Amino acid sequence: MKSHCLVLLMFCSMVAMPCLAGSAGEKPPELAAASLQGEGKILSPEAQAVLDAQKAAIEALKKGDAEFFRRTLTDDFTAIVTTGDMAGKDDFVEGVAGLHGKDLRFYDFKVLPLNENAAVVTYNAVLPGEGARYQHLSNVWVKQGDQWKLKFQQSTPNLWSLGDI
Template sequence: MDLSQTLLQLEQRLLSPAARRNGEELSHLLAADFIEFGVSGNIWNKADVVEQLPQEHFTQRTISQFAVKPLSEHTALVTYHCHVETLGQQRSIGSLRSSIWRKQDEQWQMVFHQGTLSSQR
């Protein structure tokens, strides 16, 4: 499997209900020094996400325009559009997403993530 496919699968996994409700899996996917700048403007670290995300209401999200830019042999920048379908409406709420992934001991973990509201809906 190539790098782009691997990281797309990991991003999709983090958007899945199974991973979002499982603190152990989240802990496995996020690096110890993980930090997130959320669409809401909040800042989270790994402990915050592992504790709080399993309690959140799940909302289905989809990914489009996925791209990977290798930064070094063991790090990569991922960018994509994330879409949340709104109930009873024909349009979706979109955000631009970026993540930095680091490979350590044959395991990819997310080190950084940022979401920014998008005017493209």
């Protein structure tokens, strides 16, 4: 149970420290953070690709698909969970299978492009079980070759909601 909670917490805080692959003189893409909740915002192709990668990760988490995360997390992946503890790729992948069938809800996605090879996706989550049920998450995605990989995640408890449990 503890490893399942750790994985869930890690996923919810997975991407917040990208490996910025640009030089100091590079101009970031001309994209603003885009809210994706209901208003049909048009995203750039890069931002849409990152959002698609994030949504695929969420679906894989709901299915307990550990193999997806072996392929999708960078080798140096780091997560900071709501307790402040840190975890790596192996810890995260190990706990994914136990989340299959859980009622995981994610919403209010925003994409903040950093450059053409890195972006932050922020969103909110409502999670079952022990620990912080309501969370704000930040994930850092980096482009390696033609694939978007999850490099970092940070989960922050949504303190105003903790008393609602």
